[in-house]
Amino acid sequence: MPYEIHRSTRTSRIGVPLTILGTAVLGSLPWWADSSTLRLFVEFACMLAYAQMWNLLAGYAGLVSVGQQAYFGIGGYALFGLAETAHVPPFLCVPLSGLIAALIAVPTSRVVFRLHGGYFAIGTWVVAEVFRLAIANVSVVGGGSGTSLTVMGDIARSTREWTTYWLALALAAGSIALLYGLLRSRFGLALFAIRDNERAAASQGVDIGSTKLRIYLVTAFGCGVAGALYFLMNLRISPDAAFGVNWTAYAIFIVVIGGIGSIEGPIVGAVIFFALRETLADFGTGYLIVLGALAVVTMLRFPQGLWGWLADRFDLNVFPVRRRISKSD
């Protein structure tokens, strides 16, 4: 055959090893960084993972959800429920909470998948609101004012901080690895096909319904884990904090400004988001106006986001998920 199929790219050959190295460096952080830096990273990791899940849903499966905060909140409350009530070791609760979120996503999908496009987006939001209002009415978990995670008091502070941090690192790396692995697989091929042309994909035998459902469940799991970890660090949860649409707002900004439909994009976007937040912190709501304006302008002028634009200009691709055909010599 005169043609060859490649997966790796020029940048991925340096990029992937560099990323692994970087992860190792980050892993050593607890030994030389202070508590607030660790907390900042945990927050960063949770938001990045949440954004990657939103990216997977919207950028690859074409499902724009404004309701993923439902699973973020469920993850948080599941953690509290398992740790406080069932006395499951708190760190084990984190992945378990993700599973609970995915379980709840099953019946939820039956309802929301009846809607499409923009109406699917708002429908998922309604579902998140239902969870928020329902939990606000349950006094056992503190109702509207929320509750605290007291069992963590039994654990030594540095153990608590360091383990939470490493879990966060695992989450961030895991979400990137999840997208990378998923998209390079046959399942990923199906996703690309659906993204490009749903009808054509269906005619090739791709089961659109089950593919979208599986993505929905996987992202629910991811958002649940992110939520559980966030509130593990926060030690306090309330319905408004857990199910606030602001989580999705931040995810949308991160993904849009960074670059939707690529793995590197949300990483870039998350860095920009946090940089903006730290520098504009004194301006209060002003920073959100800037963020909103940035999202609007980016979507209109640079729909591929900052990373997408860079990748096009300089032919970069750190986490390659597509196959390239080239002539062999």
Added chain:
Amino acid sequence: MLLSTRHLEAFYGDFQALFGIDFEIDPGEVVAIIGANGAGKSTFLKALSGLLKAPRDRIWFDGRAIGGMPACEIARLGISMVPEGRRLFPSLSVRENLSIGTHSGRRGPWTPERVLGLFPVLRELLSLPGNAISGGQQQMVAIGRALLANPRLLICDEISLGLAPVAVKGLYDTLPAMLAEGMTLIIVEQDVGLAQRVTQRLYCFQEGRVSLQGRSGELSRSAISRAYFGV
């Protein structure tokens, strides 16, 4: 010369569909465009009607460069298209589908009464939704809609597609009435014999280029065949 194109090229993204089309038509002429599927006929019409962006100075209508103008402006200048597949509006009744043709506000001999005189069967169908009538009737409405804009140039894109021969004959029998009012016509047709019979001149498209042109009556079947298939 009413309409002319000079070295017209057209692209769908990176894909080039037209490679330098030279075309012209005089007032009152009836010209056919024939060619296989994918030859570029529809692309050419899209460029003429403004649905596809063309460079400004490649298309001239009545002395004006119209390339790149928005489709709605070109329609108001007096180019009306009967699009392939009829494309009536399902949310509108037959009556409304016809009357929407008057939107461009051009004055001329074509009124709703005259159009109904041309297609009397439509009188009974006026209150039905646009997609609740037969293909042949839809084609009548589509032509009527285009006529009501009182255009200088009428473009008919494959109006015989999917219709029974008797319906096609019925449609083409109305041609003289249009020509009597001084209409200029471009007809895109799959049926080559029909195209030759009803038109004065003919262009054959093949893979985005004009492969043959001439007076309809003078072109031999074998010449057309060669130009059509590109052998």
Added chain:
Amino acid sequence: MSLLGALDMLLQGVLTGGLYALFAIGLSLMFGVMRLVNIAHGDVIVLGAFLGIAVSAGAGVGLLPVFLLVVPAMFALGYVLQRGVLNATLGRGILPPLLVSFGVSIMIENILLELFSADARSLKAGGLETQSISLGAGLAVGLLPMLTFSAALLCTVALEYLFRRTPLGRAFRAASDDLEAVQLQGIDHRKVFALATAVAFAVVAVAGICLALRTTVTPSDGPGYLLYSFEAVIIGGLGSFWGTFIGALILGVAQAAGFHWDPGWGVLVGHLAFLSVLLVRPRGLFPRTRD
């Protein structure tokens, strides 16, 4: 609950539904013409409310001048927003309109927060808010809710008329069917879309002012009203203004029932009613579109 109590609850629910109908009609219009779901819709309602409050406080004028100033201003704003920003998002898939309107939503909410702070405000109309009409047998309805309900009814009738019997409405319907074919008729779809949004914003302005008269408003209330509007449209069925109107009434009644049972459950029961309709009749109760 006594029959009288049930009737009263029903009445209050229906009247609240009138306000929700005013909220929802604009959303229904924009989706009907452009297939555009405007996530900023609720924030635009709140914007209308704050504009009314600002004009009333700033210019010290009565209620009628507030309407006469705010409604045309919002009409113009809608036209400019559609023409300048939202038109550019159409025809490129579902992401751009959603994401851009989401960004606009965040901007409106936070700009209002900057200008008005998070304090709850309302519009005073010199006693109009407290007047009521007695219906006998101990039942009474507030004058303001009645007027709001009538305004909603009027807007629904007017929009149906606009859609079904005017050339502009004909252009609206044709544009929603086939964007290319409508351009071939000489119709400038960019203008048509801008007019659709302008009309939607004008109705939203009326809704916002009625809202501010009826209750207090804060800049963060937008998303909640978006959800009510959306639920009303879905319950009623896509493609029909009367459907949206009825859907809004049903939502109002559901919320009233929930609230009656337990004040913390009002909004929640509304959401649950919406989800139930979605499960049982996904196309809504009176759908009219062909999708």
